Amino acid sequence: MDLAAFERNLKRIQAALPAHMRYVAVVKADAYGHGMPQIVRRLMQSGVDCFAVANVSEAADIRHMGAGWPILVLSPLLPQEDYFLIQHDLTATVSTLDECERLNSLALAHSTIIKVHLKIDTGMGRLGVWHDSATELLAKISTYPALKLEGVYTHFSSADSDPSFTQIQRKRFLDVIATTTALPPELLIHADNSAGIDTLSSPSPFNAVRIGLLQFGIPPYPESALGRVAVEPVFSFHTRIGLIKELPAHTDISYARTHRLSRDSRIAILTAGYGDGVPLKLSNQGSVLIRGQRCAILGRVTMDQTIVDVTDCPEAKIGDHVVLIGKNAPNEITATEFSHTAQTIPWETLCSVTKRVTRVYVGSREV
Known part of the structure; x- marks a missing residue:
């Protein structure tokens, strides 16, 4: 924040x-x-x-x-x-x-x-x-x-x-x-x-x-x-890459096998899922920012992890910072875009980030 x-x-x-x-x-x-x-x-x-x-x-x-x-x-x-x-x-x-x-x-x-x-x-x-x-x-x-x-x-x-x-x-x-x-x-x-x-x-x-x-x-x-009025976003939503692995073409991804890889792929497992506030509706629809690059969400979002395609982001590595909502130069995913993709509204998006997500405050002053 x-x-x-x-x-x-x-x-x-x-x-x-x-x-x-x-x-x-x-x-x-x-x-x-x-x-x-x-x-x-x-x-x-x-x-x-x-x-x-x-x-x-x-x-x-x-x-x-x-x-x-x-x-x-x-x-x-x-x-x-x-x-x-x-x-x-x-x-x-x-x-x-x-x-x-x-x-x-x-x-x-x-x-x-x-x-x-x-x-x-x-x-x-x-x-x-x-x-x-x-x-x-x-x-x-x-x-x-x-x-x-x-x-x-x-x-x-x-x-x-x-x-x-x-x-x-x-x-x-x-x-x-x-x-x-x-x-x-x-x-x-x-x-x-x-x-x-x-x-x-x-x-x-x-x-x-x-x-x-x-x-x-x-x-x-x-x-x-x-x-x-020219206002600035206060809220941003972040996670990290917990695992990276290689998978062959035609591999099915996540629950119910709703996505099948069309090529040999490098995938990243993010350490956040719908238990943190990543909507299920982002399954096969949303994207995240890694090293400033958009990476597509693959398959169904799960409770604790989300799978993304980093085949075209070869620099991605375990521990990398991942932006779900916010800026990661030169790109940005706004709360409005995130909500639209998830077929919801910004009010619900903000209220749905759960308590297990740590709130970090920057730009604060002594009170």
Whole structure:
């Protein structure tokens, strides 16, 4: 992980945001596989406005790193988790009247206030109160003495592929905001994330944006407003050659014999497989970089090893550094290319690199 690149990304993103726009740093799933402690510390130093996580366990990890930071829990809480909101000073996402009543009762019982963001379902079909009922629930929240409404937000389902439907979702959300009276002036209003920002160049009530993948140097959709920010990859994925051997033409390779050598070949066995985060879909499809040269993956990726063709890379030897994602001059395999070849998305790629893969941080500074 290149922490210096990460810090440069943060500065560029912050410079691109209007002065009134709050930066909500999404760091769920161990900061998208980058390592939450290292990433969160840099975000704190850079002065982001809020953190967003998936659950109370992730939120507690951040709270142990620093008091006072607003932390939004994006997923619904189980009733037995509610007290963590009070214990760690967290902000809950609510979607239903039942959740509001439950949290209000808990807060009253402990003589405190619980902060909430209301999520509005404008077409994602996941969390959130359906937009036709959102105005009513917003009004109801204001009557609960132990709840403090700190934000209202939605989530776009197809920001990358369906701009027309995204505009429908945006209008549904804005209609709710427009028809709701007496919203707190400090309320965070957010709909966009790295994938589909369209609120930076025109007047709107939006005053916050959720930044996830972009801060790690991967523009989700380059056509979005922040997609044009020049960010640098933070994440790279490496392994080594554990064995090299010669095999004759017509030899079958790996499980199920899905590849047969067309020539006498020199193959390298890499010390990483799907147990480390090399997707099975890269079998017979992907490539790696060895000594700056692309080498094809042969046969099925296995749990602990991957087989590649180094016949045309005669300099390759045992112990050589191998790049799965990253630069190896003069070539590069980006996370986006890797994901496309594996028929997945960069979010899954980053989150799928397992814990047995050692995280190495470069460009760090004392904290």
